[in-house]
Amino acid sequence: MLEDVFFDGWAGLARTLVVGVMAYVVLIVFLRISGKRTLSKMNAFDLIVTVALGSTLATVLLSKDVALAEGALAFAVLIGLQFIVTWSSVRARWVRRLVTGEPRLLYYQGRLLPQALLGARVTVDEIEAAVRSSGMANLAQAASVILETDGSFSVIKRQDGQIATVPVGVAGPQDE
Structure with missing residues (x-):
């Protein structure tokens, strides 16, 4: 047996x-x-x-x-x-x-978007980790952070003196 x-x-x-x-x-x-x-x-x-x-x-x-x-x-x-x-x-x-959903803007021009964070079930710590993974020291260096449809984060670096724009096809702050 x-x-x-x-x-x-x-x-x-x-x-x-x-x-x-x-x-x-x-x-x-x-x-x-x-x-x-x-x-x-x-x-x-x-x-x-x-x-x-x-x-x-x-x-x-x-x-x-x-x-x-x-x-x-x-x-x-x-x-x-x-x-x-x-x-x-x-x-x-x-x-x-x-099937895929849409990318979601979570941080834009120096401010977190609380409704987007809640809707995506993402914490501020996760946003900060994504920024650090992109080679930036802190959120102040980021123009925006986007939660992509595959669950990854895209971090767009802020250009000095340049105003960040919302990428095409991304739910922006006006959608909150």
Whole structure:
């Protein structure tokens, strides 16, 4: 009984090896056909697809109840849906907004935007950390801080004597 925990026979190992190699090859072929965008990290939706593909691969490898053909179909469904959503988001703004959201201005011309911070669930400490990560000593050196659709921060450095402008497509202070 205890030996089943450590070793359940050669057949299980052979299945994992054969199905693992084949599932990996199928996944690589599908990813090459679908293009680079499938595994991009452009937004949360892309991350979800990447995690789902990994989870599907693990299930195909380790579950005797899932056949390779079923796993290949699951890969195709996930990649196909990713293709449809990204294709649609490039062509229809409402789909893009639904899937990715919009960048959010959190700090602008020397002031934090409290409503934007609350709405994005971002703390002042996180804003300050983003500014430091951008090579600036403090918020005073930043013209603006934007929370991008992928969850990263963009920090725009203040130019001496220059008034910062809100980048195109970013929800600005007038939207608060």
